[in-house]
Amino acid sequence: MSTSKTKDKYQIAVIPGDGIGKEVMDATILILDELDIDFDYVYGEAGDECGKKTGTPLPEKTLNIIRNADACLFGAAGETAADVIVKIRQEMKMYANLRPIKSYPNTNALFDDVDFMIVRENTEGLYIADKEELTEDGAIAKRVITKKAEERIIDYAFNYAKENNKSKVTAVHKANVLKKSDGLFRQIFYDVAEKYPDIEAEDFYVDATAMYLITQPQKFEVIVTTNLFGDILSDEGAGLVGGLGLIPSANIGEDGALFEPVHGSAPDIAGEGKANPIAMMLSAIMMLRYLNENEAAEKFEAAILKVLNDGETLTGDLGGSSSTIEVAEAIKNNL
Numbered sequence: 521m522s523t524s525k526t527k528d529k530y531q532i533a534v535i536p537g538d539g540i541g542k543e544v545m546d547a548t549i550l551i552l553d554e555l556d557i558d559f560d561y562v563y564g565e566a567g568d569e570c571g572k573k574t575g576t577p578l579p580e581k582t583l584n585i586i587r588n589a590d591a592c593l594f595g596a597a598g599e600t601a602a603d604v605i606v607k608i609r610q611e612m613k614m615y616a617n618l619r620p621i622k623s624y625p626n627t628n629a630l631f632d633d634v635d636f637m638i639v640r641e642n643t644e645g646l647y648i649a650d651k652e653e654l655t656e657d658g659a660i661a662k663r664v665i666t667k668k669a670e671e672r673i674i675d676y677a678f679n680y681a682k683e684n685n686k687s688k689v690t691a692v693h694k695a696n697v698l699k700k701s702d703g704l705f706r707q708i709f710y711d712v713a714e715k716y717p718d719i720e721a722e723d724f725y726v727d728a729t730a731m732y733l734i735t736q737p738q739k740f741e742v743i744v745t746t747n748l749f750g751d752i753l754s755d756e757g758a759g760l761v762g763g764l765g766l767i768p769s770a771n772i773g774e775d776g777a778l779f780e781p782v783h784g785s786a787p788d789i790a791g792e793g794k795a796n797p798i799a800m801m802l803s804a805i806m807m808l809r810y811l812n813e814n815e816a817a818e819k820f821e822a823a824i825l826k827v828l829n830d831g832e833t834l835t836g837d838l839g840g841s842s843s844t845i846e847v848a849e850a851i852k853n854n855l
């Protein structure tokens with residue numbers, strides 16, 4: 521994930537959304553403001569609260585803010601998440617969903633040496649609402665695999681591997697059962713792999729992958745997979761490295777890029793100042809790398825690492841008792 525775009529000033533769409541989305545966004549902006557980069561934040565509304573207030577969870581005004589920005593930071597949407605985030609992904613043709621799975625110290629990670637990227641296809645597969653229908657007997661969901669979309673995501677994964685010094689890409693599918701759709705996916709994977717002779721290409725069934733993620737996660741560097749499998753495996757990955765409070769994500773597309781934590785609005789802890797801001801902060805770090813602001817990204821990540829290593833200022837999900845803002849202040853002091 522990179523771009524040659526480095527500007528004097530960036531316009532950033534900021535959509536805090538619902539629940540803890542607002543809290544982790546405030547904490548993240550506190551750090552971004554310390555990085556000596558000129559950000560022009562344009563705030564937009566979306567989510568449950570926005571729906572109640574304006575009659576729609578994703579007003580056209582918010583979509584325009586995202587369209588006009590260099591990148592978008594998104595907090596969380598509650599019940600309306602599907603109407604908000606899925607729609608933004610479609611509108612902005614965000615075809616690649618990136619979810620890094622990395623273990624950090626002083627977390628509940630099952631291993632201390634996990635570091636891989638899940639590259640998930642974001643536009644087709646089983647997740648297309650208009651391909652699902654009720655029938656007389658029950659319901660049918662169609663799984664759509666197109667050559668164009670799969671080639672694009674597989675090429676993205678290999679290119680990501682090349683640019684980030686990774687030596688291997690693993691395709692995950694179920695081609696022994698879904699012979700036509702995943703058979704095609706696997707064939708396209710090996711066709712695209714020929715363009716990248718320096719990168720090893722291997723493939724696993726999704727069920728075996730679910731097991732390897734728990735038994736030998738170190739074997740993965742970059743996983744590329746279809747929409748539903750990518751969604752499930754990335755939550756498994758979150759559990760592997762200590763929970764939702766630590767997992768960022770990026771949605772990259774032809775017309776824009778959006779960065780958001782994998783967690784939702786967490787209504788159970790919203791408004792209490794207990795949310796871990798690190799997933800949102802790591803999402804902002806992915807944005808910095810997308811904008812080619814690599815030095816700032818490293819500085820920000822090093823400060824997070826320092827706070828995690830110290831282990832003194834942690835939120836409840838990591839066994840500490842610090843508040844969202846206390847964690848943000850500690851990270852700020854370590855920049």
Ligand code: ATP
Binds near residue numbers: 785786787835837
């Ligand atoms: P939504 O409906 O918005 O997806 P949810 O509660 O179903 O909300 P998540 O928001 O993903 O799903 O949260 C799942 C659980 O993980 C919740 O119990 C929440 O308290 C916890 N959690 C999620 N994110 C964080 C965070 N950043 N810090 C601490 N705990 C978190």
